[in-house]
Amino acid sequence: MGIMKGNDKMKPTKKMTSPQEKRIPHKSKIPSASPRPSKTSRAQHHQNASNQKQERLLGLVLNLNKSRKHLGEKIRRQTDELHLKDGLLRRGADLLQQSDEQIRLLTQAIESAADGVFIINVQKSNFPIIYSNPAFRTMTGYTKQAVMGLSYFTLYGTDPDLRLITEIKQTIRQKGYFTEELPNFKQNGTRYWCQLRLTPVRDASGTVAHYTGIQTDVTFMRQQDLEIHEQRDELLHVTRVGKLAEFVSSLAHEISQPLTAILSYTQAAQRVLADREPQIREILQYISNDDVRAIEVIRRLRSLLKKSVPEIKPLDLNTLIQDTLALVATDAMIRNVRLNSELSPGLPPINGDRIQLQQVLLNLISNSFDAMENSPTDRLLSIRTTRKDNTAFIVTITDTGCGIPATNLPKLFTHFFTSKADGLGMGLSISRSIVEAHGGRLTGENNPERGATFIFTLPMKRKGPQ
């Protein structure tokens, strides 16, 4: 830049003239008011003037040098300052660039996060959502436009848990953190479970105008937890049922022993009496008959609890139903239930296990009896057999009971599902398994007016070799 250095010494040469120097000759041309000197004094005077001029010139040069040095230093200082400022500017620009990149990265990270991230404005009374990432929108089913400005508590459904909402609002008022696993609702009303974390966003002054929410969809995990819980309950139930079955089985054995003895005693007594005491013999016969009936009940109970290999044989369905109705006739009388059967005559035999199918009938009839327990009048159980296109038989059991609550319908045939306080929840599920093992179907529905109807189908026995 051609800046002169401070230590450069300027030599008073004619070539290096300054405007001040140039003015000097003009000054010398100013006419003097003094009388004209002699030749010597004129020379002396000339000399003096020349010396003065030189001194003045030297002084000027010195001043000039000083000024130049000062200016040089000033320029140098300013240059240094400029360098410094330039460096600061460059650093500032770098930082700005870095900051931009950081913001871009953070935005990308939040936008591509698997968790739902959202920001709510907590200074407005309705807590509007002012930012949401795509995962949040996928989770909730809202579009970007729809979610913008939406009150955060809309996610808590049309019938929200007010206790929970109050708790969240209170936490926000206290600028606190909130974490909980809770249910939220998508735009279409579907419920999902999320692990929610609400965190206050503080500005430099410590004011909280926003909250960041992060929510993880834990519906699947929760469902699995529930399933595990249910399975554990089921397992406990199975164990209990298993133990109960063992107990009942051994109880049945213990009861059948004295019943067998009673039968032999009565038969012996009848024989001892031979032709004597007809009245006593008649009484003994009644004892014997009831003993056999009690033994039958025990045997049925044992066969219910025992896993036996099914005996598939040709069966007359109507006879099986009549036999079953005979078994429940006493119970029906006690419960004040009328039994009605409409059995289609001349049905060809079916292939099935008599005990298993009787178990299905007994179970459905017993359920109907229970359902009619609180019916004030007209307790009627109807069993009907019909044919279906020469391919299957249809057995319909209708009652006039309390019907099946709508919420129970989907779970009706699930293992261990029961609406009875003392039920095991095995009857209908076993019945369906038996009917399906026979190639049929078992369904249940409510009647239009009152009670319920259970229908099961059984395939007709095929002609020719089985």
Next chain:
Amino acid sequence: MSWSSTKRQIFIVDDDESIGRALSLLLGTYGFKVKTFLNAEQFLKWVPKKARGCLLLDYHLPGWNGQETQRRLRASGSKLPIVMITADKDESLKAEILKAGAVGFLQKPFNDKDLVAALSRAFESQ
């Protein structure tokens, strides 16, 4: 068919004392001579190799069950005919027992006539 089988010997092995007593009374009316045992060990220890008559054997016994008793009796060389009695309706067990040489299989409770018919068949088989 005559049911009067005077002095024909019946051995009853049943852990239920009442059943043993009731069957003794009942079979007594048919002229059978009855001796009861509460378990298989007691009977096998007592029974002579050449004993004659018929064994009415309960399947569910403490210790050796009916099947094991049947095997041990045959192993001892006894040809005493056996009628097995059980409270179970188990067709495969029935087949197994009959295959192993029992002459009858009755499910409790049994009719006195069915019982005597089974015992008569047993005697006829000797």
